[in-house]
Amino acid sequence: MSALDSFNPIQRLVMGSGPTTVTALAAIRFGEACYLATRTPAGVGVARCQWGESGWQALDPIGGETLTLIELVGGTFLPTLAFAMVEGSIPRLFTNAFQESGVTLAWMDMDENFRPVTGFPQGYGPVTALLAHEHRLFAAVAGDTVSGNAPTLWWSEDPVGEGWRTMAESPFGDPTDAMISHLIVWRGQLYVAIANAERGLQLWRTGLTPEGVSDDWHCVLRDGAGRYTGNRELLALTVWDDQLYLAAGRTGQTVANARPLGVELLRVDRDDRWEILAGGVRFTPEGLKAPLAAIGPGFGDPAHVNLLGCFSRRDALYVATSALPEVGEPVRQQLWVSHDGERFDLLEWPGPLVEAAQSLLTLIDLGDFVLVSAGAMESDGASSSAADSSAAAPDANSLPPGLTLWRWSL
Amino acid sequence: MLGQHPQLYGLPELHLFVADTLAQWHDDHTRCQNRPQAMHGLVRALAQLHEGEQSEASVRRAWSWLADRREWSIARIFEHLAAAVAPRILVEKSSTSAAQWDFLIRAYQTLPQANFLHLTTHPLAVAHALLEQREAPPPEGGGWLQQPLKAWLHRHNAILDFVSVLPEGQCVSLQGERLLAEDACYLPQIVQWLGIREDAEALEAMRHPEQSPYAKSGPVNARWGDDRKFLLSPTLRRPELSWPPLRDDPLLAQIADSELVGAVSELARQMGYG
Numbered sequence: 001m002s003a004l005d006s007f008n009p010i011q012r013l014v015m016g017s018g019p020t021t022v023t024a025l026a027a028i029r030f031g032e033a034c035y036l037a038t039r040t041p042a043g044v045g046v047a048r049c050q051w052g053e054s055g056w057q058a059l060d061p062i063g064g065e066t067l068t069l070i071e072l073v074g075g076t077f078l079p080t081l082a083f084a085m086v087e088g089s090i091p092r093l094f095t096n097a098f099q100e101s102g103v104t105l106a107w108m109d110m111d112e113n114f115r116p117v118t119g120f121p122q123g124y125g126p127v128t129a130l131l132a133h134e135h136r137l138f139a140a141v142a143g144d145t146v147s148g149n150a151p152t153l154w155w156s157e158d159p160v161g162e163g164w165r166t167m168a169e170s171p172f173g174d175p176t177d178a179m180i181s182h183l184i185v186w187r188g189q190l191y192v193a194i195a196n197a198e199r200g201l202q203l204w205r206t207g208l209t210p211e212g213v214s215d216d217w218h219c220v221l222r223d224g225a226g227r228y229t230g231n232r233e234l235l236a237l238t239v240w241d242d243q244l245y246l247a248a249g250r251t252g253q254t255v256a257n258a259r260p261l262g263v264e265l266l267r268v269d270r271d272d273r274w275e276i277l278a279g280g281v282r283f284t285p286e287g288l289k290a291p292l293a294a295i296g297p298g299f300g301d302p303a304h305v306n307l308l309g310c311f312s313r314r315d316a317l318y319v320a321t322s323a324l325p326e327v328g329e330p331v332r333q334q335l336w337v338s339h340d341g342e343r344f345d346l347l348e349w350p351g352p353l354v355e356a357a358q359s360l361l362t363l364i365d366l367g368d369f370v371l372v373s374a375g376a377m378e379s380d381g382a383s384s385s386a387a388d389s390s391a392a393a394p395d396a397n398s399l400p401p402g403l404t405l406w407r408w409s410l
Numbered sequence: 411m412l413g414q415h416p417q418l419y420g421l422p423e424l425h426l427f428v429a430d431t432l433a434q435w436h437d438d439h440t441r442c443q444n445r446p447q448a449m450h451g452l453v454r455a456l457a458q459l460h461e462g463e464q465s466e467a468s469v470r471r472a473w474s475w476l477a478d479r480r481e482w483s484i485a486r487i488f489e490h491l492a493a494a495v496a497p498r499i500l501v502e503k504s505s506t507s508a509a510q511w512d513f514l515i516r517a518y519q520t521l522p523q524a525n526f527l528h529l530t531t532h533p534l535a536v537a538h539a540l541l542e543q544r545e546a547p548p549p550e551g552g553g554w555l556q557q558p559l560k561a562w563l564h565r566h567n568a569i570l571d572f573v574s575v576l577p578e579g580q581c582v583s584l585q586g587e588r589l590l591a592e593d594a595c596y597l598p599q600i601v602q603w604l605g606i607r608e609d610a611e612a613l614e615a616m617r618h619p620e621q622s623p624y625a626k627s628g629p630v631n632a633r634w635g636d637d638r639k640f641l642l643s644p645t646l647r648r649p650e651l652s653w654p655p656l657r658d659d660p661l662l663a664q665i666a667d668s669e670l671v672g673a674v675s676e677l678a679r680q681m682g683y684g
Contacts, residue, residue: 197679198655198656198657198679198684199679199682199684200682200684223682228679228680228681228682228684229676229679229680229684230680258567258571259570259571259574280578281578281579281582281603282582282583283582283584283596283599283600283603284599285592285595287598287599288599288602288603290579291578296578297578302574
């Protein structure tokens with residue numbers, strides 16, 4: 001285990017109190033502000049913090065005259081919270097975070113608040129993933145059991161207008177059990193990750209065209225990369241060192257699960273060859289697969305079922321996981337780094353995070369720094385930790401109770 | 411199948427892991443379970459390895475040899491068999507080995523260096539087979555299906571619990587149906603995993619289980635020792651791979667025990683039978 005100097009210093013932005021109830025979190029930098037979406041049992045909230053100013057401001061969409069609540073994907077999957085920034089003469093920020101308010105897709109430019117994308121096609125399930133690429137916005141929508149529509153993809157070069165286009169036919173499976181969870185563009189190809197509750201995750205790709213995407217879809221991974229529903233869904237998808245890295249596993253596991261299914265790390269190359277980096281040995285239609293890093297599921301501990309983050313910084317790939325909680329035991333969370341994609345070393349967490357003794361929720365790469373979110377322990381005794389007191393003054397009124405945010409700078 | 415590889419030796423079903431010693435093994439199969447035919451595999455193997463044949467006389471001498479060694483541990487009898495086939499590696503495939511968690515632990519304690527291949531079956535394969543054998547239509551309500559499904563669940567849960575404590579890679583799972591239907595894809599992977607010859611000759615040998623000295627009925631004093639269907643017709647069977655999705659299977663829909671159906675479906679999906 002080695003210290004990671006490049007991640008210093010770390011600043012505490014907000015220190016909440018009491019146990020947190022955040023179950024999902026997304027963040028993005030837009031203009032001079034950071035936007036944060038958080039899901040709790042009470043619903044999704046979106047807040048903004050201007051750098052250099054104190055406090056977080058809650059945001060709501062305005063201008064939606066007829067808001068009909070849409071039914072979220074039933075049972076198995078909840079849409080991930082997503083932001084996407086479309087570049088252009090006027091950069092615009094899009095989010096799916098207001099779906100529970102009846103706004104399928106919302107946008108804003110540099111003004112004060114979000115507003116509904118009124119031209120977005122109706123009659124589908126919620127938006128489950130967003131991707132901005134070269135002035136174009138891609139929005140994945142869930143299938144719909146009533147209409148029988150499969151999960152599909154819409155895109156537009158004028159996403160606040162009416163000109164949305166979609167695929168001729170969706171190859172992505174049954175509307176009740178599949179959901180598009182991640183989108184990414186790599187080497188001129190659009191990659192689409194599908195969460196599938198019956199067969200395990202899939203990864204598809206197709207070429208980008210001047211009109212949008214080609215109809216020539218190719219399945220790169222299926223059946224959870226041979227782990228079936230052990231890899232029910234993708235947890236992260238990122239490009240590093242000209243290869244595609246995928247963290248896969250299964251959300252929603254609890255200590256009641258007899259056999260935890262730890263996070264796996266996979267890699268796909270430009271020729272669609274795939275390998276397991278950390279995960280289980282298995283026989284597959286593509287041959288015997290053994291983890292190249294010689295590490296099993298959960299990076300050697302199957303109890304590590306939660307992915308906190310998977311991102312690259314400079315010349316290294318970072319993967320953070322946490323284990324299912326054990327009563328009376330300290331939270332177990334690990335940070336791994338690799339400089340070649342095949343050998344992974346365990347890193348120490350920075351001192352302030354260790355002293356705070358909180359359960360980490362997410363690590364989100366925001367460019368110049370990593371935004372770390374954490375949940376306070378039962379009695380938030382860490383509020384007097386050694387965190388940098390020059391951080392923005394905590395004002396968590398518009399954030400969920402107990403949520404703590406850290407800015408981990410390069 | 412695997413046992414026909416030139417570097418492997420396929421044993422009949424020995425059913426040894428039900429006990430710690432040969433005496434207990436004998437008692438378990440005779441007094442406790444009342445299935446003396448479960449002992450046929452071991453005496454046939456001993457007759458074959460001691461005398462090169464499985465005649466009534468050689469089997470009788472194998473019974474006698476066993477009777478003189480009732481105190482032997484299961485580990486010791488395996489050492490004896492391994493020495494007899496060396497340098498080939500034993501392939502043990504008794505159906506009872508995975509019947510209970512403690513049988514699996516005994517297998518590991520006996521053979522800690524062994525590779526374990528977990529061959530799965532569709533949860534309704536047994537039910538469909540039973541259905542084919544029925545002369546009359548099954549009673550309504552699906553009650554008759556519950557026992558085979560519970561047995562399937564119990565067996566595979568025991569195996570997966572066992573696997574979860576093994577070092578990564580010592581046990582690998584594979585759908586049995588897929589192995590039989592797509593042997594050209596999966597046999598090379600299995601030999602690669604085992605670290606043995608991967609050449610065409612070796613792989614072709616694995617496709618001929620009928621070449622095994624145990625691929626037929628034994629003499630009258632040790633008639634069985636393997637799956638009876640196989641012994642009566644020792645050929646590779648190519649199973650149907652096109653199972654309907656579990657949620658659409660009419661047999662599952664008959665079962666009122668939703669907890670059982672849920673548990674079976676969940677585990678089956680983890681094995682690729684979605």
